[in-house]
Amino acid sequence: MGLLSKKDAALIKDPLADNNPITIQVLGICSALAITAELEAAIVMSISVLFVLGIGNVVISLMRNIIPSKIRIIVQLIVVAALVIIVDQVLKAFAYELSKTLSVFVGLIITNCIIMGRFEAFALGNGPWRSFLDGIGNSLGYGVILIIVAFFRELLGAGTLLGIKVLGDPIEKTGVYAFGYENNGFMLLAPMALIVVGIIIWVQRSRNKALIED
Amino acid sequence: MSKKTDSNIYTIIFAIAMVIVVGGVLAFTASALRPRIDNNERLEKQQNILYAMGVNANDESSAIFVSTDEAPELFSKYITKQLVIQGDDVSEDSEAYLIDVKKEQSSAKAGNKRRLPLFVGSKDGKTFYIAPIRGKGLWDAIWAYVAMDANMVVQGAYFDHKGETAGLGANIKQRYFMDDFIGESLMNNGSFKGITVAKGNNDPKNLEKNDNEVDAIAGATITGDGVSAMLKSELRQYVSYFKTLK
Secondary structure, three states: OOOOOHHHHHHHHHHHOOOOOOOOOOOOHHHHHHOOOOHHHHHHHHHHHHHHHHHHHHHHHHOOOOOOHHHHHHHHHHHHHHHHHHHHHHHHHHOHHHHHHHHHHHHHHHOOHHHHHHHHHOHHHOOHHHHHHHHHHHHHHHHHHHHHHHHHHHHHHHOEEOOEEOOOOOOOOOHHHHHOOOOOHHHHOHHHHHHHHHHHHHHHHHHOHHHOOO | OOOHHHOHHHHHHHHHHHHHHHHHHHHHHHHHHHHHHHHHHHHHHHHHHHHHOOOOOOOOOOOOOOOOOOHHHHHHHHEEEEEEEEOOEEEEOOOHHHOOHHHHHHHHHOOOOOOEEEEEEEEOOEEEEEEEEEEEOOOOEEEEEEEEOOOOEEEEEEEEEOOOOOOOHHHHHOHHHHHOOOOOEOEEOOEEOOOEEEOOOOOOOOOOOOOOEEEOOOOOHHHHHHHHHHHHHHHHHHHHHHHHOO
């Protein structure tokens, strides 16, 4: 037997594909549109959500029997906001450069529906360990889609990956630009993120018919 | 059967306790880390000023600061004077770099005389005048350190932002954009004109240095307009000082 039981492993594996928070649960779309113009930003956002959702799920799970149901959404919001502020302050003190990159995403993490969705749907009804695994699994599932979308947007929109020119120089006309290729500036705009997410959903459902709703 | 956590009294007590605990934890974290954060911000200002005057660790295409360990020493080596301009008065202040430009802007709006910090740097026999400025982008604040010579020709610039869109407006802090400003004049026929971040101009490589224009970033129109407006409104205030240099 591996490190995790089959049921626990499913908590990590399922959100990566067949129960993906973006493509199946259709959560976290706003941040997927906002920060996928650059691969680096998508990676930073994914790591931030991994951290906040992993710990947040554990905190909510530990508190699940004492949270009054009438104000549970407010409590969840306070937990995620407090976690994000603490992370931001610690980074500002000990990893200043990284904190500057991250500051753009702080607001987006607080309002990310995946986080509230997992608190509400999973952490309130499960123990801390399973909630932790669920948080990690869903963040990874979110991150995978973010990174795929950002890969195509940055590559086709700017001709770069992680800021490195991989298709040549558009001004000097080297690489593929020498053959008349032009960057597709439309890829850098938010609507294209939606279209790329749509294509991923299409591919995913055509490969797995069980995901198609009647 | 209703649970005890559903009662109104329990809910109120829980809410109060939660606010106290979370507030306490956040206040403790913020005050414990404040000195370190302040120090990081001080070093960053020094790095930004040095960057604008060409004291940096840039490689082929990325913008890289000098290290934080070296910054204070290099700052005192290259920055020869720190000035504060207030109306016609010009005074020296060894900590002018700590002046908060945002506060000065608000104070000017309230009718007070604004204090304008200006740093004089010297490198390889050349004198640089570096002005910290601040404006508005699409989502939030943008700011810059612009190094000029005595004729208000840009010698270097560092742009930064609080929350511009990654991949679009956030690219104002990319080196290819910042380097475009080098050599551009803020003056035109003896009067102040500023520099416009121009869309669709015929000079994407920015070879023409007397047109008061640099090439815009695709998809970042409002951030670019913010940069143009910031350069115009903020640097205009330094013109009278530069006239005294002649």
